[in-house]
Amino acid sequence: MDNLTHLTIEEIHGMLTRREASAEEIAHAHIERIKKEDPGVRSYLSTCEEKALDQARAVDRQIAAGKPLLPLSGVPVAVKDVILTRGLHTTCASKMLENYNAPYDATAVQKLEAAGAVVLGKTNCDEFAMGSSTENSGFFPTHNPHDPTRVPGGSSGGSAAAVAANLATVSLGSDTGGSIRQPAAFCGVVGMMGTYGRVSRYGLVAFASSLDHIGPFGRSVRDVARTLKVIAGRDPLDSTSADVSVADYESALDGDVRGVRVGVPGEYFDGLNPEIRSNIEMGIGLLEKLGCRIVPVRMPHTEYAIACYYIICTAEASSNLARYDGVRYGFRSQEYSGLRDMYRKTRDQGFGPEVKRRIMLGTYVLSSGYYDAYYLKAQKVRTLIARDFVEAFDDVDVMVAPTSPIPPFKLGERVDDPLQMYLADIYTVTASLAGIPGISVPCGKLKGDPPLPVGMQIFARHFGETRLLQVADAFEKADGFTLS
Amino acid sequence: MALSEKDVLYVADLAHLELTDQEVKMFVPQLDAVLEYVQKMNQLDTTGIEPMAQVIYPAAENPALRDDHAHPTFTQEEALENAPEEGGGCFKVPQVIERD
Numbered sequence: 001m002d003n004l005t006h007l008t009i010e011e012i013h014g015m016l017t018r019r020e021a022s023a024e025e026i027a028h029a030h031i032e033r034i035k036k037e038d039p040g041v042r043s044y045l046s047t048c049e050e051k052a053l054d055q056a057r058a059v060d061r062q063i064a065a066g067k068p069l070l071p072l073s074g075v076p077v078a079v080k081d082v083i084l085t086r087g088l089h090t091t092c093a094s095k096m097l098e099n100y101n102a103p104y105d106a107t108a109v110q111k112l113e114a115a116g117a118v119v120l121g122k123t124n125c126d127e128f129a130m131g132s133s134t135e136n137s138g139f140f141p142t143h144n145p146h147d148p149t150r151v152p153g154g155s156s157g158g159s160a161a162a163v164a165a166n167l168a169t170v171s172l173g174s175d176t177g178g179s180i181r182q183p184a185a186f187c188g189v190v191g192m193m194g195t196y197g198r199v200s201r202y203g204l205v206a207f208a209s210s211l212d213h214i215g216p217f218g219r220s221v222r223d224v225a226r227t228l229k230v231i232a233g234r235d236p237l238d239s240t241s242a243d244v245s246v247a248d249y250e251s252a253l254d255g256d257v258r259g260v261r262v263g264v265p266g267e268y269f270d271g272l273n274p275e276i277r278s279n280i281e282m283g284i285g286l287l288e289k290l291g292c293r294i295v296p297v298r299m300p301h302t303e304y305a306i307a308c309y310y311i312i313c314t315a316e317a318s319s320n321l322a323r324y325d326g327v328r329y330g331f332r333s334q335e336y337s338g339l340r341d342m343y344r345k346t347r348d349q350g351f352g353p354e355v356k357r358r359i360m361l362g363t364y365v366l367s368s369g370y371y372d373a374y375y376l377k378a379q380k381v382r383t384l385i386a387r388d389f390v391e392a393f394d395d396v397d398v399m400v401a402p403t404s405p406i407p408p409f410k411l412g413e414r415v416d417d418p419l420q421m422y423l424a425d426i427y428t429v430t431a432s433l434a435g436i437p438g439i440s441v442p443c444g445k446l447k448g449d450p451p452l453p454v455g456m457q458i459f460a461r462h463f464g465e466t467r468l469l470q471v472a473d474a475f476e477k478a479d480g481f482t483l484s
Numbered sequence: 485m486a487l488s489e490k491d492v493l494y495v496a497d498l499a500h501l502e503l504t505d506q507e508v509k510m511f512v513p514q515l516d517a518v519l520e521y522v523q524k525m526n527q528l529d530t531t532g533i534e535p536m537a538q539v540i541y542p543a544a545e546n547p548a549l550r551d552d553h554a555h556p557t558f559t560q561e562e563a564l565e566n567a568p569e570e571g572g573g574c575f576k577v578p579q580v581i582e583r584d
Contacts, residue, residue, distance in 0.1 A: 332569070360501070
């Protein structure tokens, strides 16, 4: 049954059309593979087998009735557990929401299901999407399918690992400062964050509202392009969703990239791990061979991005997480005396340490006397960082950079030093601050036993997803993923 | 800029977090290190730079407003479904108003 779990969307649709397999058989194959392999990977927090088989059977009935396939008919998908799914638990990998039953679906989930997708379950992540390794999950860590002693990255580690281990065809994650792109790099899959506002955030449990995005993981650029098209679009339920039409991303694939100007930002290579550097440089060399023009660009405010990001995101998080108070939903402490005590104990017992660190940092930087020095200052620095990109895109069409300065590390290796963990987000937070789209694609592996994946990022201007996907697709077709 | 235990307890208070002694001891150096690091931003002269609160795009005036029509949302049962304690169609919490 391995042949049913190692398919692209196009291959699934080919088999459905030729009646070589049914949607139910494909869903069943995934459910069986999850039972067999996920005890080792631990990418899922919960699976919904009955619902998945029901959805798959509905697809089969449509096919039997001669109806045309919808864009994701019969495609098994996994959803990060910070995204609301009606009737299934949405825990955000936190004890605070361990038994929370969302009364509505996120818009992105509604769109997936309306396109015929089969939801297999909810994936593990860092608690409330705060982290870069999935070790901050309130339940258990996820293991990198390439090396189970190593992390899958985070915060969308479960969604990345599920796709990498063939436990879903595509998955949804969320990206605030790199939480789709970095685990994509660590797990050797494709992960994309669209322009801010490209995909509705309605039903995404809020971490940092000006930085949060929902986005897809897949094993190919084409699968990611199709999934993004399905979930993107203006949503009246999210006032920050962009009123910009969604292009047909797939039809732009197979395009000619000759003459595309590819910017290489020097600051993203200063002091870079030499092995990662070597892979990315080979990737850039490949783009040049395909006819792209490589242009050095300067992004002078890059070195301030981590400071800026960790003030803004923690400030927004401290506000967004104020709602977890034991009143209307979620965990409530068992013993307390009075309302204030209930809040204090509920929050201390329900949240893990990283969530508490970020809430406290955010509260501090917003507090009276510190607001101007920290939060307001960070917002001004954000303007400068965003401006670096706008100016660079006057001279180039896309930019490429490493996704992570470090390879996938061992579980437990970096849990003691939060600041060091934050500093490793340096290449991903910039795009989030500017609101531009970014993708991570596999770019070879590091020598070792076992060899570890390396990811290369491609950025584009606001709403430049078409060009970005075109370059990523050309890179994939030229064997960029394996650098062979 | 040293962050003291007192500062951490003050901030925890603002954030409604009842920290254990162990937590306070763990968090002080961790938070201090981050706050020390972010001082870096002071190397940048941001005079005259507008703060960026969010990513905004050119759009029609008031694009985010909809017509003022009521739409169905949740039933009371749905809204109360996840309540830790409920009664009489309300979320139940400890008494807030004191009587003399």
